[in-house]
Amino acid sequence: MLGKLLIIYIFAMNLGGFVLMGWDKYKAKKDKWRVPEQRFFLVALLGGSVGCWLGMQQFRHKTKHQAFVVGIPLIILLQLILLSAFIGKTAGLY
Numbered sequence: 001m002l003g004k005l006l007i008i009y010i011f012a013m014n015l016g017g018f019v020l021m022g023w024d025k026y027k028a029k030k031d032k033w034r035v036p037e038q039r040f041f042l043v044a045l046l047g048g049s050v051g052c053w054l055g056m057q058q059f060r061h062k063t064k065h066q067a068f069v070v071g072i073p074l075i076i077l078l079q080l081i082l083l084s085a086f087i088g089k090t091a092g093l094y
Contacts, residue, residue: 013048014054017040017044020035020040025061040062041075044075056072
């Protein structure tokens with residue numbers, strides 16, 4: 001049960017990160033109110049990092065901002081390391 005909820009949560013956060021990138025790109029083109037940059041990083045840190053990165057690539061958004069070009073992949077790497085450590089510990093490898 002908990003595993004299913006976690007999968008749904010991660011999927012929702014990544015979908016949210018992807019949509020957020022597209023929404024902000026749309027708003028940028030229309031010269032309208034924009035999504036604060038901290039919100040992208042919050043979504044990424046809360047599990048939506050891959051969705052944010054895919055949104056950056058798909059919509060060609062924030063790809064010239066060094067904080068995003070470096071920050072989002074670093075968050076993904078950190079999450080992969082934490083996931084690996086969790087799986088290893090759970091499987092009794094460490």
